[in-house]
Amino acid sequence: MQRVMNVLIEPGFYKILIQTGKNITAVAFMDIENRNRCCLLDVATSGLHYYIQVKKPLKNLSIQVFGDEQKFDSVEFDFLPVSQTCFRLKMSFAGIFRNRIQSFGPGEKLLCLGGSSDEVAAIAFSNVDHRHLYLYGLDSESITENNWGWADVGFEADISQRSAGKSDTRTCIYLHIHYLQTWPEIRAILSANTSGMDLIITTTVNDEDFYADVHESFPNARVILIENRGRDIGPFVELLKQGVFKQYDAVCKIHGKLSLKDGRETVSGQRIRRYSLACLLADGAATNIATMFKDNPDIGLVGPQNLLLPPKNEPVERYIKHELGSMKRVLTLAGVKFDPQNIQFFVGTMFWFRPDALDLLNRTNLRIMDFDAENGAKRNTLQHGLERLFCAFAQIAGYKIAGLQPQAQHDETNPLEEK
Template sequence: LALTGIADGDSFRNALRTAFADPETAEMYGRAAGIVDETFYLTTNSDVAKAATDPVRHWARYGLREGRQPRRGLNVGSAEQLVDELVAAAEPLFDGIPDFPGFPLNHDAEARRQTSLAAIRGGLGARGNKLVVVAHLYYRDLVPEILEHLANIPEGFDLVVTMPDWGNRQIADLVRAAYPDALLYPAVNRGRDIGPFLDVLPAVLEHGYDAILHLQTKAGYFHAGRLRRDLGELWRGEALDALLGSPERVAAILGAFRTDPAVHEVGPQPHYLALAKYPYHDGGELGESLLGATPAEGFFAGTMFWARPDILRPLVEPGTLTLTSFAEETGANDGALAHLVERLFGHAALADGGVILGAPVDPAEPLITDFQPLAVTIHEHMEAALAAKHAARKTRAREALAW
């Protein structure tokens, strides 16, 4: 229940079906929820033990479909039977769970959280800027890249930096050196970049900003069980170039917000994914409860985008989503509450007749007013873009040699 952030039986069942259909998410659930007893699995599956294979990974990729028992007392022959068992076990809890279950911090952590949020509320709007940037700076080595791109914003802006609540001194020093008035929020690791963003959003909404920019230090992503930092670097670079690639690009984005009230969100064009391909793992129930039955087409993967702040208000109305809506971080690739909310940003942008614009990676190109979600998976796009980048590098090398 903590992993999915879901509080009713039907939605929980749908979320589990989606999770166990994907081997990587099934592996995460197998570990984080303790579904697989590793010792038991190796003892009862000599072929896995002999191959020295990770038992949880084997179960998620093969054992679940083969009907192998993950632990003593959980004898299921298929993913659907496993879902039935988990729903039955959770059913007695549903009546006592609120619509937005919370995972409170301990007393000291909550006190620090409230102190930080009070400072942010007091600092925002003091300089009369009409733009606000909320940047989640988790990886210290990537901070200079973010700060360099922020220099392309051609007017004053307020900056809120969310960062880890430990080991953050160097991050804070780098930010303060470039932006002395930046407001810092050392946040516990809940909901990745999204949990802290939702925590500061109510304060942002008090000040009537024309636009909000959300960024993060995306370092990599997992595919087929391994971390791909090369693709993470490419993903981050594409997003930053699309959103902040030049002063002219930023001016075009701001002009779109200021001249057309229907423009609700602008994001990196190649990162706009189809909900048909990457669906809500709760069947869309959270989105409908917060935003109504607005038809949603897609969302910007990676949660880096410009938005009209008011469209995000329904997500953080009192009693809805905050940092403490998220359980402790598990490292899930998909299927957790943070991934559900990631999809909600695109849903929110289309409410009330809103329009989403695509920003091409090349900042010299115009914004795209009528575009469709990516036709391939994000991984296929990244692999193709990486191959094109390598090919271009080889071409330049040959041209230099010929010259």
């Protein structure tokens, strides 16, 4: 349940006081004017205390309640001012332990005190997951408002069942898949929406049953077994260098994105994958986008609108600071310059592209073996640096970048929003 409240919380330091009914498990606070500012507070674990640093005024606060009985009236909260000295002391103590210093917004700290290490680790992860969902417009309220039921239920019984026409452009769907459990969902959406398009698959898994299933569903598909290096980026760069995509007018790059926590798929990972597939393929989007490339020769790369970072009027620094080293290395290899302040990129690296728009990337001579074998690294890798540069390479080549929303929102063509 979600309500919007007109409040005025001035910059400063606060202790958050919350009283709830016994069936409420968590409360989220979100700035409706800035999707970078939100937090999810666990209220079911006893002994927890929260402190927050607010750097910019909070004027319109959205409150979301989670639990078995989501009754807004049973939640009371207050932001109790504390001194900077008090907050700094609390933060110094919290810094001794992992996960107790969390985030509310850029440069705004949220302190979680009390509770066991395991409880706080789970709370910190839930807060990060919720912050991602809110930033990308994939939180539960946004899903409901936009009628994006497929974000949680998938496509097999939803929009992927609708028929799609054929495109008269030379198009290809390129899929990289490491987690085979995502294949049934991807197969369903491809079957319903990519008639007449070539399919190229790279996979790290040598599984005869998977190969047989692919060829039964898509007899002309090309399947390539490849090393597990660079996640979805390494195989993509290798195929680009081999010239595999040069024969096409437009190519859709997707992958079986799967984010796991304690062996279970995260809500944010699942929704990002399904939102990307909905924007790029579902409900006839694939055919319409292919036509867009034909009708708009200046468009070089098109991706999911909500996943294009940085958000409008926001600086890019916080999204690239850990990857600047590898980004500069790639640009140097390509012999080009690009102002980091102008970087844009699609989270999840799923997009449609015009092969000519990424020609400059081939100057780097990067191949699959230039990427480290998969080691679980989350930042400061070649693949993370490249993720942030695909749009830049297209722009350097003189092409435009555009974002789009899922086709089901519109009566006809899915409109492009140029960037």
